[in-house]
Amino acid sequence: MTDTAVSPAALVREVLAATRAQPGERTTAVSRMLVEADVTGEERDQLVAAVRDSQQQTARLRRRATELEALFWTARELVRLQDVTDVLRRLVERAHELMGTDVTYLSEVDNEQGDLRVRYSAGTVTPEFRDLLVPAGYGLASLVAETREPAWVSSYPDMAEAPHDAGIDTAVEREGLVSFLGVPLAIGEEVLGALFACNRFSHDFTPDQVLLLSAFADHAAAVLHSARVLAESAAARAHAEEAYRELERHVSATRVVGAIHEELTAAVMSGATVIDLVSTLSDRLRRPVRAVDEAGRPLDASADTRAALPSRRSLGDAIRESRTSGHAVLVQGEEGARWLVVAIIGVDRVLGAILAEDADAATHDVARLTMERAAQVAALVSFKRDAVSAIRAERRARVLAAVLDGDADAAALAVELAEPVVAAAVLDVRGHEGALGLAAEVVGDEGVVAVRDHLLVLAWTTVDVEGVTERVRRVLADRLGDPGLSAVVVSAVEGVAALRSSVDRAARDLRFLDPLGIRGVTVRSADFAPYHVLTSGAPDAAARFVDGVLGPVRAWDERRGTVLVETLGAYFDRGESRQATAAALHVHPNTVQQRLDRIWSLLAGEADDAEFRFRLQAAVRLELLRRALR
Template sequence: MAENRATPSALLREVVAATRAEPGERTTALAQLLAEADLAATEVEELLGVVRESQQVTARLRRRTVELEALFSTARELVRLQDVTDVLRRLVDRAHELMGTDVTYLSEVDNARGDLRVRYSAGTVTPEFRDLLVPAGFGLASLVASAREPAWVREYTHMADAPHDPGIDGAVAREGLVSFLGVPLAVGDEVLGALFACNRFAHDFTPDEVLLLSAFADHAASVLRSARVLAESAAARAHAEGAYRELERHLAATQIVSGIHEELTAAVVSGATLIDLVGTVSDRLERRVRAVDEAGHPLGTATDDRAGLPRRRPLVDAIRRSRTSGHAVSIDADGRRWLVVAILGVDRVLGAMVAADDDPLLDDIARPTLERAAHVAALVTFKRDAVSAIRAERRARLLVDLLDGVLDASALTAEGVGTLVACAAIDVRGSDAALIVAAEAVGDDGLVSSREHGLIVAWTHADAEVATERVRRVLADRLGEPEVTAVVGTLVDGIAPLRSSAARVMRDLRFLIPLGIRGATVRSADFAPYHALTSGDPEAAAAFVDGVLGPVRDWDDRRGTALVETLGAYFDSAESRQAAASALRVHTNTVQQRLERIWILLEGDPDDAEFRFRLQAAVRLERLRRALLAQEPHGPA
C-alpha cells in the first residue's frame, strides 16, 4: 500500500548505500524498494545497472588501495635490504603475487648492443627460459626498450610489430606462454631492462595492470641503477647512498601522494564535485589544474576559458594516449609543459585533468597524484551522471505526461518548474546521451523529453529562441553532430496551447528536411504559410488563414462589409486601386478606405514583402474555401 512505500529520501539513501557496497550486495533490497515505488521494470533495471557499475568502480578503487599498500611495503623493504639480488628477487615475487599472472620475470640489459637477459623469474617451469637471452631488435622486449613505453600482445605468435627470433619463439612455446605485458626499467634517458608479466592463455591487459606493473618497474629501475653505480668505481658506496636516498625520497613522495589520495577520497564521501577535486589537487600541488571534457573543452567555467590550457588538438591526442597507457601524458608546446591524465569510465573517456608542469623536479609527485585523482574523479563523475540521468528521466516523463494530457499544470509546481511558455523541437536522435546532455544544458529553465524522432523542449524562458540555439550548439558539439537543427515556436499561455505548439514544431522540423535546412535554429512562425500549403494536417490551412485574416473576416461578419473580397480584387489586379474598383464596381476612394481599414485591423507592415506574401496566400485560401462551400449542396441528398 502507499503508506508502506519508501520515501524519496529513504530511496535515495538506499541508492547511495548500494553504490558504496561490494558488487552484488544490497541490489536485491534496492530492487524491492524501487518496485514498491511503482517504477517501471525497465527503469528499475536501468537504475540497478547504474548501481552495479558504481559498485564495480568502487571495488576497483578499493583494489587500488590494496595495491598501493603493497607498493608501500615493497618500497620499505627496498630501503632496508642491502643485497641487490635479494631485493630484485623479492620485487619480482611481489609483482607476481599482485599481478596474478602465470609468469613474471625481469630482464636486464646484458651488453652494449642492448641484448636483454632474464635475470629473475617467478612461475617459470623450463630452465632455459630462466636464463633466456633476447637479442636487441627482436621480440616484444625490443618494442619496450626502443619506445620506452609499455607494450603488450594478446597472442605472442601473432605479434607483427617486431621481428621474431626462432630461439626466443622456441623458449616461449616450451614455457607455454601466450600473452605478454612488458614495461621498461628506465632511469632518465637510459633503459636498464624490462619487467614482464605473462599468461599461458590469450589476455588483453587493462590500464590498471599496466599501471601496477609500471610501479614495480620503477622500483626495480631504482635498484638496478644503484647496483650499476656500485660497480662503476671505488666511490660506489657514495653513489649507493645517493641511490638509496633517492629511493627514500621516492617513498616519501609516494606517501605524500597517498595522503592526497586519502584526502580526495574523503572529499568524495562528503559529496565533493569534480571541480572541488580539481581545486584540492591544485592546492596540494601548488600549480593550476583544470578539468576538461573528452573534447578538450574546459569544465566548471561560465565561458569557454582556455587560458592556461594547451591547444585542443594536442590535448585531445594526449587524452587518447593517456587512455591507452593508463598513465599521465606530457605535452610540450609553445615553451610550456603540461601533464594530462584521462578520467576513464566503464567504457568511455569521461574527461581529463590537465596540470601545468613547469617544475619537472616535482614530477614524481604530480604524475601519480594526477593519475590517482583521475580514478577518484571517475567515481565522482559516474555518481553525478547517475543523478543527472535519474533527474532527466523524471522530468522527461513529466513533460510527456503534460503533452499527452495525463497531467495538468499543477504537476509543474510539485516538481518546482515554472510556467511553460514556449516549445522547441531538435532533430537529434532521442538517445539517453542526447537527452542527458540536453537536460543539463536546459537546466532549471525548462523540461526536455524524447519525442518522435528528436527531442522536445518546453521552456520557462521567455527568450526561447536564444535559449534553444544555445542548447542546439551544446548538442552539436558534445555529440559531434554539426548539422543538428532546431525549430522554436511562438510564446503560448497555458498547457493546451503548449501541446498544440509542441505538435506544430515537430511538424515544422520534418518540413525543414526537404528544404535542406541544417545546423540552425529557426522560428516556426517564419515559414507558417509554406507549412500551411504543404502540411498533411487538415487543420493547418484553416489555422493559418485564421491567424492572418481573422480580424478582417470578423469585421466582415459583424458589419456586413466586403474587406476580404476587396483584398482579393486588389491582389488580382496587381495591387491597382483603380482596377480593383472597376472589378468591384465601386469608386476608387471606396477601395482606398477599405484598404486603410484592413491595414488598421491587421498586425503587419503592408510595405513588408513577407507580410504581403502571407496575406496573399491567406486571401487566396479563404476565397478557395468560400468557392468550395458555395458548390456544396444544401441539406441531405
C-alpha cells in the same frame, strides 16, 4: 812488422769499438788496421765478418730493448688507464716509431655488422683515410678480423686474398699506400679491431715486424677491453645508484600522494564536486590547478591562474594521449608555462581533464602521481553526478511524456519546473542512443526533455528558445556524430493543450526539412505557418490561420460594415493594380488607396515583407473561398 805497424792494444780497441757501432760503421778502419798489422787476407776477412755479425747482434739487442721499453710503457699506461683515447693514440705513435713504416693506424669494430673504422693514425696525409670505414667482408682489415691472424700484402692494388671495395681503394690510392701489414686486436674469441703498418712502396714484412706489431696489438686490445669493462662497470654502478635514488623518490612521493588521495576521497564522501577537488589539489600542490571538459573548456570560468592554459589543439592532443597511456602528459602553455594534463576517463568516453602547472621540477613526480589519483577520484565524482542526473532526467522525461500523451496535467510539470513552460522544440534522433541523457545534461533546469517514438521533445521555461535549442542541437550533433541533426522550435506556448499542439506542429514541420534539402539547422515553426493549413488534420486549422493573419481586418469589416477583405482580394486578383481594382469595384482609385492604407494599419506585418504578403494572400483566398462556399 814495419815501423808503422799498429800496436795490438790499438787494434783491440778499434775492433771492440767497431762491434758496438751501427751496422757498416768503422769496418773500413778495422780492415785497414788489420792490413797494417800484417794479418793475412783470409784471417782479415773472417775478423771483419765477425765484427759485422757483432754489429748486427748489437743493433738487434738495442732495437729489442727499445721495443721492450715501449711495451713496458704501454703496460704501465694500461695499469693506470686514465685516458683511453690518449693511451691508444700514444701506442699507435710508439708503434709507428719502432716499426719505421710510413703509416700506422688502428681500426676499431664500429657496429654489430663488423664494419671497421680508423680511430687513431700516425703518418697519414689525407683526412678521408683518418676516418675510413671498411665494410665487413672487404679489404685486408676484414680478412684479419675474420681469420684472427696477421696478414700482409706487398702490393695492395694486386691483392687477391680479400675482396676490394671502390671506396677503400680510392682512399688507399689518395694516401699513396702500397704495402700493408695487419694484426688483429683480439680478446678471447672476440675481435675488437686491427692494427696496421703500411709503406708507400712495395715491401715484404719480416717476422720480427709481425711480432712487434702483434705485441702492440695485444696491448691495444687489452686497453680497449679494459676500457669497455670499466665503462660497463661504471654504467652498472650508476644505474644501481640511480635506481636506488628513484626508489627513494618514489616511496617519498607515494607517501605524499597517499595523504592527498585520502583527503580527496574524504571530500568526495562529503559531496564534493570536481571543482572542489581542483581547489583541494591547488592548495596541497601549491600551484594553479584547473578542470576542463572533454572539449578543453574550463569547468570553472571564474577561476584564476598565473599562466594561460594550453591551446585547445594541444590540450586535446594531450587528453587523447593521457587517455591512451593512463598517465599525466606534459604540455606547453600559451605563455611558456608547462602543464601536467591527465584525462578523466568514463566508461566509454573522456569526461574531461585536470591540469596542474608544472613549474617546480623537484615536485614533478608528486604532482604527476597526485594528478593521476585525482583523475580517478574525479571520475567517481562524475559517475555519481551522472547517475543522479540520469535518474532525475528519466523521472522528468516520464512526466513530460505523460503530459504530452494526456495522462497528466500542468500540475505534474509544475512539480519539476520552477517556471511554466513557454516554448517547445522537436529534434529527430532516430537511431541515436543516449540522446535523452545528453540533452538533459545540456538543458539542465531550463526545461524538460522526453523522447516520443524517434522524436526528442524539449519543453522550455526560457524565452530565448531559439538560442538554447541551437545550443542543444550543436552538442547533440557533435556528441552523436550527426552534423545533419535539425530542430524546430515553437514560441509562445500557453498551457498544456497548446504544448501538445505545438509539439505536433513542430513534428510536422520537421518532416518538411529533408525534402527541402535543409539539414543541420534550428528553424522556427512560425516560418511554416502557411503550410500548417495544408498538412494539419485539425478541423479548425484553416480558420485559426486566417484569423491569425486577417483577424483585425475582418473585425473592422464587421464593426464598420466595410469591405476591406473583398477589396484586398480584388487587389491581389488584379496583380496589385489600384486602377484595375478600382474599375472592378466601380470606385475611384483614391478610394482603393485609402482602403489599402487602412488594411496595412490593421495588419501586424509589413507591406514590403514578401513572406508576409504570401501569407496574407493565402489567408485572403481561404477567407473568400470560405465565404463563397457558404
